[in-house]
Amino acid sequence: MIIIKKNSEYKSVYNCNNSISDYNLVLFIKRNDCNYNRFGFTAAKKIKKAVSRNIIRRRLKEIVRINEYNLKEGYDIVLMARVNAVESDYKGLEKSFNKLMKRKKLFKGDSNQ
Numbered sequence: 001m002i003i004i005k006k007n008s009e010y011k012s013v014y015n016c017n018n019s020i021s022d023y024n025l026v027l028f029i030k031r032n033d034c035n036y037n038r039f040g041f042t043a044a045k046k047i048k049k050a051v052s053r054n055i056i057r058r059r060l061k062e063i064v065r066i067n068e069y070n071l072k073e074g075y076d077i078v079l080m081a082r083v084n085a086v087e088s089d090y091k092g093l094e095k096s097f098n099k100l101m102k103r104k105k106l107f108k109g110d111s112n113q
Contacts, residue, residue, distance in 0.1 A: 001065055004040035004076060013040065013078045020104055024085040024096040025060075028078040029104060037071060039064050040078035047086055056081040056093070063094050072106050 004010060016030040032038065041060050043053035060079050085093060101107055 001061075001068055002036060002038045004038050004078065009038075009076070010040055010042075010078060013076045020100055021082070022096050022099060024082055024088050024093055025100060026080040026082060027100045027104065028080070029106070030076045032074055032076045035073050037068065037073055038076045039068075040076070042078065043081040043085070044083055046083045047081070052086050053081070056085050059090050059093050060097070063090075063097050067097070067101075070107055071101065072108055072110075075106065077106075 004013070013028045013030045016028065018030060019026060019028045021027065039061075041057045041064075043056050047053045047056070060081065064079070079097070081093075088096070102110070
């Protein structure tokens with residue numbers, strides 16, 4: 001799994017205007033010129049405690065690590081946790097992730113956008 005680290009790369013994904021959200025997560029997507037995916041993980045600052053933000057980010061990283069081989073290649077994907085994600089457990093976040101990926105047709109085997 002390749003992580004997006006530069007602020008400018010995060011901003012380019014945010015400014016692409018290709019996002020989708022549900023109760024727990026916001027998914028930002030941008031096509032890249034590579035034959036692999038790059039991922040970014042953020043949590044809303046409205047989640048007051050840093051411990052909670054870090055727990056959510058670690059859960060999201062694990063969800064992506066397990067599912068990354070099922071995803072189409074060539075995208076920059078940023079997952080942002082909403083305030084509601086604090087109350088969600090691992091299964092709830094995984095369900096949200098899978099739902100958003102299916103809605104954007106990013107799983108292998110889905111037809112193109």
